[in-house]
Amino acid sequence: MTGSKEVKNKKTIIIISIVALVIILSLSAYLGYIYKYTLGWNNIIYSDVKVESIDLSAKTKEEAIELLKENYGDAILNKKLSVKALDNNYEMDYSKLESKYNIEEVVEEAFDYGKDSTMLGKYKILKSNSGKEIDLDFTYDPTYIDEFIEEVSTEVNVAPTNAKLSMPSSGNFNVSEDKSGYEIDKEALKNDIVANINGKVDEKVEIEAKVDEIKATVSAEELSKINSKIASFSTKYSHNSTNDRAVNVELATNAINGKVIMPGETFSYNDIVGERTVEKGYRNAPVIVGNKVEDDLGGGICQVSSTLYQAVLRTGLKSVERYNHSLGTSYMPLGLDATVDFGSSLDYKFKNTFDSPIYIEGVTSKDRVLSFNIYGNSASTGRTYEIVSEAYETINAGVKNVEDPNLPEGQTVVEKNPINGTKVKVYRKVYENGVLIDTEFLSNDTYRSIDGIVRVGTKKP
Known part of the structure; x- marks a missing residue:
């Protein structure tokens, strides 16, 4: 019985050994297959x-890069972004944005996927088709956006054109039409593009640019x-006007004409x-400086401002800024x-408070008459005006005696006669249909006195 049992045990051992060997051989063959299978994917993407x-299965790095460049890298450079502004379309090239994807980086990530797993892990990944999907990162250089917007703005933006009035003959007017301008909203367009x-x-991207219409101011x-x-x-x-002074009067009048x-x-x-300069043709002529008259560039143009002042007063408009001379003038009460005086605080200003321009x-005429005519809407001519100047105080001038050793003792010579100063109030009387309806106070002016000079002889006989 013992021998029979031993034989049976030996058979069992042999069977187990054979089975184990088969299993080992089978496992070895399976592992060999897995090894060989996964080895075949070592240099390609899982x-x-x-x-x-885009499926990159079984692609080498080079093949994957080429495929992605073809579908994305090159394609993005040919993409356009269209901007419509008014009736025109403008296309922005993505190539000028230096648009690109991180293709090499993504292919590297795709290639590395699963490569760090165990052999069985790699096999499982390959057979399960679980795979992975990776997104490309898109980048661009925004510098060109501003350049593109400037290019569009240059073509779209146009300044409004004001209507213009010309007077081919006195009192007859021609008016040209005004035109609106356009200005693109750069900030809004940039935000839309970004x-x-x-x-x-x-x-396909199409953007409608916001364009503002700018009305003409006139x-x-x-x-x-x-x-x-x-x-x-x-x-x-x-009268008593030099040719130089006349030139100055005419230059200043021409500068104002047509305004x-x-x-x-x-x-x-x-x-x-503007500034009175030699380059503009102005000449030296008498001007009032303080309490005396002396030559200076542009002498005589105060007659122009004074004549205009009187014309404006007769429209009913009021002065914003006006100053009287220190001394009286020969051409104006x-x-x-x-x-x-250009460059100082002395200016003449008035504001148009009418509802119309x-x-x-x-x-200026050949016989040297300076005239200002002011035109407006006939609705503002219902009233007439009278300017009244009232002297209310005299400033007595003194006489200064100056000793003169060249004159015989007791003899006197009047070198300069005294000129009294005056204080004056000015009013504007307002008439409607010939009836006085108002009296407006305009100014309270002071004109200096000028002391006389008498030379007294002191020379002994």
């Missing part, structure tokens, strides 16, 4: 690995309201006439003058 839905730039190669409708002469005033610059003052605008004599016509 199955079911996708980038932006919000719509993306890496979707098949997406319309033909407004200028057409000028239809009547509402005031005028003239002075002569022929249109819109409702609410303020006229500034110094701004309109006391209180009715307006002195100016006014036009200033400045004329």
